[in-house]
Amino acid sequence: MKHGQGTLYYPDGSKFEGTWVKDVREGHGVYAYPNGDMYEGEWLNHMRYPRMLTHAHTLFTLTVKSHDHFSSCCGNKFVKTPIVRRQTVMVDARPQQPLFAFGVIADIQYADIDDGYNFQRTNRRYYRSSIELLRNALDSWSKAAVRPGFILQLGDLIDGHNKLLAASDRAVDAVLKELCSVDAHHVWGNHEFYNFSRDWLLRSKLNSTPQGSQKEVGSNVYAYHFSPYPGFTFIVLDAYDVALLGREESSPGYREALTLLRRFNKNDNLNCPPGVGLLQRFVMFNGGFSKKQLSWLDSVLTSTDERHEKVTIACHLPVHPNSTDPLCLLWNFDEVLAVIRSHSSVVCFMAGHDHDGGYYFDEDTGIHHVTFEGVIETPPDSNAFAIVSVYEDRMELKGSGRVADRVFFFPQSCRS
Numbered sequence: 306m307k308h309g310q311g312t313l314y315y316p317d318g319s320k321f322e323g324t325w326v327k328d329v330r331e332g333h334g335v336y337a338y339p340n341g342d343m344y345e346g347e348w349l350n351h352m353r354y355p356r357m358l359t360h361a362h363t364l365f366t367l368t369v370k371s372h373d374h375f376s377s378c379c380g381n382k383f384v385k386t387p388i389v390r391r392q393t394v395m396v397d398a399r400p401q402q403p404l405f406a407f408g409v410i411a412d413i414q415y416a417d418i419d420d421g422y423n424f425q426r427t428n429r430r431y432y433r434s435s436i437e438l439l440r441n442a443l444d445s446w447s448k449a450a451v452r453p454g455f456i457l458q459l460g461d462l463i464d465g466h467n468k469l470l471a472a473s474d475r476a477v478d479a480v481l482k483e484l485c486s487v488d489a490h491h492v493w494g495n496h497e498f499y500n501f502s503r504d505w506l507l508r509s510k511l512n513s514t515p516q517g518s519q520k521e522v523g524s525n526v527y528a529y530h531f532s533p534y535p536g537f538t539f540i541v542l543d544a545y546d547v548a549l550l551g552r553e554e555s556s557p558g559y560r561e562a563l564t565l566l567r568r569f570n571k572n573d574n575l576n577c578p579p580g581v582g583l584l585q586r587f588v589m590f591n592g593g594f595s596k597k598q599l600s601w602l603d604s605v606l607t608s609t610d611e612r613h614e615k616v617t618i619a620c621h622l623p624v625h626p627n628s629t630d631p632l633c634l635l636w637n638f639d640e641v642l643a644v645i646r647s648h649s650s651v652v653c654f655m656a657g658h659d660h661d662g663g664y665y666f667d668e669d670t671g672i673h674h675v676t677f678e679g680v681i682e683t684p685p686d687s688n689a690f691a692i693v694s695v696y697e698d699r700m701e702l703k704g705s706g707r708v709a710d711r712v713f714f715f716p717q718s719c720r721s
């Protein structure tokens with residue numbers, strides 16, 4: 306990961322020399338283009354600073370917090386030097402008050418059991434205290450200057466261990482009781498399917514589809530969209546639409562997913578990743594989108610493009626390889642990237658699943674890909690949640706604990 310002062314040489318012959326914050330160009334830097342052009346100035350979220358300020362009338366300074374525990378070399382081309390702890394950037398200050406705000410939390414994985422570890426035994430898991438961290442998040446959201454209008458719960462609400470202990474109902478009731486005071490939009494993750502069938506989930510309180518849009522994609526797919534504020538749409542996607550999880554072994558859906566998975570994964574244990582690199586994503590605890598869901602997404606985005614809206618997508622599995630460990634990537638990530646890249650309205654893609662979190666700004670499209678740090682691997686004395694304040698030209702994410710602060714500027718093409 307690039308963090309601090311350094312120089313990166315790009316394959317096209319260009320070069321950036323300046324400051325990085327968790328792989329993102331931020332602060333002062335010089336970009337040399339292959340044709341000899343140069344830009345020296347301030348950078349934020351990978352973007353040249355003046356480009357983002359074309360609409361600004363008044364300016365104020367915003368201190369962006371950065372974590373100080375990442376500082377390693379990227380191949381042999383990144384020169385590591387001391388890291389930046391804080392930086393001051395300038396942002397458009399016209400809309401002092403956000404239009405609205407929302408909360409985000411991922412991978413709570415609550416279970417009333419003692420602490421444990423992930424499969425590789427590299428990260429500790431705090432099953433029992435994860436519900437306490439959810440309470441911290443709810444308390445913080447309730448005291449925010451602009452209270453979140455809704456919460457994006459990015460999946461894996463309770464842990465698969467509950468199934469083994471016949472405690473699934475008790476655990477999900479306990480967590481949903483905490484969430485009853487907020488308008489939560491629930492995304493489904495692999496642990497939902499360890500505990501419950503797809504039919505059960507569709508009939509449960511974990512189905513947060515708004516009234517009226519129940520059958521838009523098809524009766525068995527859990528995907529919908531909603532608009533909390535004029536000009537802004539949020540889309541919840543079903544990452545296990547094509548998957549072994551949640552399907553009866555005798556069903557056509559299971560057989561179709563098994564055929565696909567077996568093409569890439571020859572291991573007896575299908576949770577054991579095949580090969581290296583991006584191939585690792587072909588494991589049973591991941592899934593993908595059907596053609597039906599992709600074409601529904603395409604049609605929703607066609608409408609949001611026409612209305613010049615800003616779209617945020619919520620999904621359990623990340624879809625950009627640079628925003629996650631490849632082990633956690635959606636099976637047909639390339640197909641969904643092709644769809645969202647063909648539309649101008651998508652500004653942000655939010656996911657969970659990879660508990661270490663990740664972030665990548667796709668410069669070509671202006672889409673921010675954020676993977677949220679998981680509550681389950683967050684020590685009881687820390688936190689992992691965010692509040693996102695939405696303005697006309699940007700979203701400001703204020704992270705707590707392991708979640709870093711970020712500013713997501715909207716691409717020019719989205720601005721009305």
Ligand SMILES: Nc1ncnc2c1ncn2[C@@H]1O[C@H](COP(=O)(O)OP(=O)(O)O)[C@@H](O)[C@H]1O
Pocket residue numbers: 423424425495496574576577578590658
């Ligand atoms: N390399 C692996 N080989 C075999 N099984 C694995 C491997 N990695 C994970 N698993 C299994 O896959 C499931 C999901 O893995 P886990 O790391 O617990 O995912 P999550 O982060 O969603 O909790 C678990 O049942 C785990 O034991």
